[in-house]
Amino acid sequence: MIMNHLYKVSIGVIFSTIISLVFYPAMAAEEFSPYVDIKGNINFPDGFRTSMVHLGSWFVPKGDASGFHDVYTEKKTVEAYWKTGKFPDGATIVKELRASKANNYTTGQGVSYATNNIKQWFVMIKDAKGRFSGNPLWGDGWGWALYKPDNKNKNISTDYKVDCQGCHIPAKDKDWVYVEAYPTLKKK
Numbered sequence: 313m314i315m316n317h318l319y320k321v322s323i324g325v326i327f328s329t330i331i332s333l334v335f336y337p338a339m340a341a342e343e344f345s346p347y348v349d350i351k352g353n354i355n356f357p358d359g360f361r362t363s364m365v366h367l368g369s370w371f372v373p374k375g376d377a378s379g380f381h382d383v384y385t386e387k388k389t390v391e392a393y394w395k396t397g398k399f400p401d402g403a404t405i406v407k408e409l410r411a412s413k414a415n416n417y418t419t420g421q422g423v424s425y426a427t428n429n430i431k432q433w434f435v436m437i438k439d440a441k442g443r444f445s446g447n448p449l450w451g452d453g454w455g456w457a458l459y460k461p462d463n464k465n466k467n468i469s470t471d472y473k474v475d476c477q478g479c480h481i482p483a484k485d486k487d488w489v490y491v492e493a494y495p496t497l498k499k500k
């Protein structure tokens with residue numbers, strides 16, 4: 313009887329070990345971020361306009377980046393930030409660039425608004441553990457990605473040190489994020 317029981321228990325242990333060895337890497341990646349696979353490839357966070365919360369917007373008057381820069385993150389990221397003053401592991405930040413138009417309205421002359429003409433999307437994913445060392449799209453505590461509207465499935469950034477880091481140096485002390493424009497991060 314006892315032997316039989318032990319036999320069943322050990323079969324169970326072996327079986328669950330095999331299951332976790334096979335599925336653990338995928339499960340661990342999923343737990344970290346639904347947008348990142350085990351190699352560190354960053355997928356576009358589809359549907360972010362309704363699944364995430366709006367952190368704040370920038371308006372760039374001229375140049376290539378002109379228009380509205382609307383920034384989003386997860387609700388749970390905002391709540392964690394209220395508690396700790398930091399972006400939690402796995403946090404996603406999306407910045408959508410939209411061309412603007414201006415017109416006269418009952419509120420005033422030359423009122424600017426964002427159109428549906430998307431220029432590009434920038435994405436950052438917080439990695440507090442340095443998971444992907446050696447991957448040129450990960451470093452300084454973040455994964456970095458850029459997408460153009462003609463192909464949301466392709467991160468066109470190849471090296472964050474070349475494509476992103478230089479321009480974010482002024483925000484280095486704020487974990488590389490220009491937090492001053494995100495009033496939602498401040499709990500009233």
Ligand code: HEC
Nearest residue numbers: 370381405407434435436456457458469475476479489490
């Ligand atoms: C030309 C300079 C420049 C480059 C290049 C650049 N950024 Fe930024 N980024 C900024 C500035 C400035 C802001 C905030 C003000 C704005 O949007 O105009 C910003 C904001 C962001 C935001 C919103 C969160 C925040 O930091 O405030 C994300 C996400 C972002 N950038 C990701 C990236 C990624 C990823 C890359 C590289 C693929 C990149 N950026 C390259 C200058 C740049």
